[in-house]
Every structure is written in C-alpha cells, then in structure tokens.
Amino acid sequence: MPKILPESELVALLKNKDQKGFDYLYENYSTALFGIINRIIPHEDDAKDVLQDVFVKIWNNIESYSPQKGRFFTWMLNLARNMSIDKLRSANYKYHNKNLAIDDHMVNVFDKNQAYTENVDRIGLRKVVSTLRAEYRELIELAYFSGFTQVEIAEKLEMPLGTVKTRLRSAIKELRIKFD
C-alpha cells in the first residue's frame, strides 16, 4: 500500500501540476485503479482507455478534492467506478459490445479476482483478503467496486435491505480488523 508520500504532499504536487506528483500517482495507484475499472469493463484495452481518462480527470479536477471530506483514494475510487459505469452505459461502448450485459460483467468480478497476476508487494495484502468471508467479500465488491446501491444488492442477493446494511457493516468491521 502506498505510504511513503503523505496524501497531503501528493495532492499538493498534483495541484502544482508537478510531474513528480503524476509519476507517484501512477506508480502507486494505477494497479488499484485499473483493478477497479477492469471489474466493470472486462475488455483490457477499453479498461486502459478509461484509466487514462481517470488520470486526466484527477489531474484536471484535483482542486475539487477536499481532504476534509475523506481520503484521496476514496475520491479516486469513486471517480474510477463512476467513469467505468458511464463508459459501460455509453452508446458507443454498447455499439461495440452489444452482446455484453451488465450482469455478465458482475459475474466476472469474482472469477477475475482469482486470476490476478501476483505482485510481491501485494502478496501479504492478498493473503489478508483471502481470509475474509466470501459473503462479506461479495458485499464489499458490490457496494464499493461495482456501483450497486444497497437496495440493488438486496434485490440481487434476495435478502432484506436491513440484512444488507447489517452485513455490510459487519463486513467492514471484519475488514478493518484484518488490516489493522
């Protein structure tokens, strides 16, 4: 996990349009952002296009990020997820991928996660994730990485909304304990 440069310094570099800021951003966050995008856009070349657009948006809109409202990564995660969903729903994307349905993409999420290329730096973190209960992992994936609302999760998993809320809180609690 990127820890060397504090978020505040990275944000300051990006606000100054300093190439060092971009290089640090790319080297430390592109893998995580690409993972988020590729969950929703399975075709790698299309996912790379979205990744480029995400970097451009981060670069151009860095002034709108406010540290008082949350962590920088969460801001980028929401940008990446929303831009991927926009791409998936765009007329041009559908035109080229007319046989792909959103449900197909979501089914791929869990299969693809099993086949990530191993990276030495991430092996420890991946081990931690692998100890997370499957049902909790599914909830975290749907809620934070696939853009499902809690109501949609309740419909998809055929469980009451209250149960989704409770289990999602438990999932986060367990995740926090594991990464603590």
Added chain:
Amino acid sequence: MSIKYDEWIPEYIAGQLNDEQLAEFEKALGKNKSLQNELNATETALEAYAVATGKELNDVGLQNRIWEKLNANNSATATTSMLSDGFNDEYPSVAQEFTIGNFMRSYIGIAASVLLLMSLIGNIYLANDAKYQKSNFLSTLEEKSLLQERLNQVSSTSDLFAQEVALLKSPNMKVCKLISSERGHNNSLLLAIDMAKDMQVMVMSPDLPSKPTGHSYQLWAISATGEIVCMGTFDSEKKIYTMKKLPFNPKEFGVTMEEGEFGMPQPTSEYLVRGI
C-alpha cells in the same frame, strides 16, 4: 459519535447518500473528530483491499502516454485561453490608449503614438489570424458534434438490441413466446417477466398483423380458474414495452386487437397470439 452517522459511513463512502443526508453528514464530519477517525479507518481498510485486489498493468508505455495526454490537455487549455484573452482584454486596452490628445501633446507623444499605431496594426493582424483560427476551431467542434450525433443515431438501433439481449440474459427474467393460434399465421412476440421486480411483464419484439387506426393490441393474463386480467395495451412500433405486474401465476397469456387506445375491460376478439 452518533450511531446514525456511524451507520451512514458505508453509504457516504460509496457516494450513495442523498443531498440532504450528505450535507448533514459532512456538517457532522467537520465537527466530530471521532466520526473523522471512524471514516478514515474504514477508508484505509477499503484502500488496502483495493490495492490487494488490484490488477497489474502489463503496458510499459502507458505511463508516458498518459503524461503526454495530460501535457496536450494543458497546452489546449492554454491556447484557448490565449485566443479569448486576445479578443477580450488586450485589443480593447491598446485601442483606448491611442487617442488624438496623446498624438497632439508632443513629438515624443507623436513618436510614442506612431509606435503604438504600429503595434495596433500588428495586433489587428494577429487578432484576425487568431479569429480565423478560432472560427476554424469552432467549425471543427461543430462538425465533431454533428458526427457524434449521427453516430448516436446509428447506435440507437444496436442499443435496443443490446437492451433486449441484456433483459433476456438476466437470471431474474422468465421468458415465454406467444405464437399465433391459427395455422398459416406466423405472428409472435416475447414476454419477459422480471421475477426480481414483483413479476413485472415486458412485451418484446412484437410481430403482429397490422392494426387499423384507433385500435391497439391488448395483453391478457389468464388464470387457472379462467379469470382474465388486462396487462396493458401496446402498438408494434417499439421493440420493448413495459406492462403491468402480474397479479397471479397465469395459466396462459393472450393478445387481442381491441378498439381504442386504452383497450377493453375484457377481450372482445380472438387471440392473435397466445402461450405460456
């Protein structure tokens, strides 16, 4: 920390609070250190999760390509800014300085004014050139917009197809085909029933005989006890129609052609297609 705000953290991170809740949460966040810590701890755990489940980019040149794109983007912004500055700010200020009073005041003034005049002519030339470039730039944008519009129109047909395929492939959908009950007729349509949405019925790809003006097709659900319920009316111009939700598990569906836009309370003609 308020339990309410604690419970809102997952939705806040996922960007799913409504505007009112968002304003309230952010207000509380500004005042409440404990809430800030809770949020930060949750976000940090999710960040670690995202990094752990990230995907390697096997593309050595991508970083440079993105950097070039960012630079190109910055240059484009600078060019646009230069064009608008040239028209709105610099040109009028030069014109205001060139007055007859300045010209008459002294030879120094004359010399200065001549220099100013030369500068003005230069500015007019540059401004015209920039204006030409700007109009070309706008014309390219307009052409691009027109092309995009045309592309969207072409895409809309395939959008409908994709939408239909997506509906049919959804695991929550039950699909049945209604066919003509008469020999020699090839009429048909598909019915998709969304089991996740209280058995919402959709009519897809109706292929029915042409109907006279002032008539409509009407879909009926027929129960095992013979009860017949109207599920709505439709024409055959669109690919997909959303009908009513099913009130019971039907024995059969049927479609009739009825007078009026809103159909009849009960079928008054033979079924054109039927099935389950």
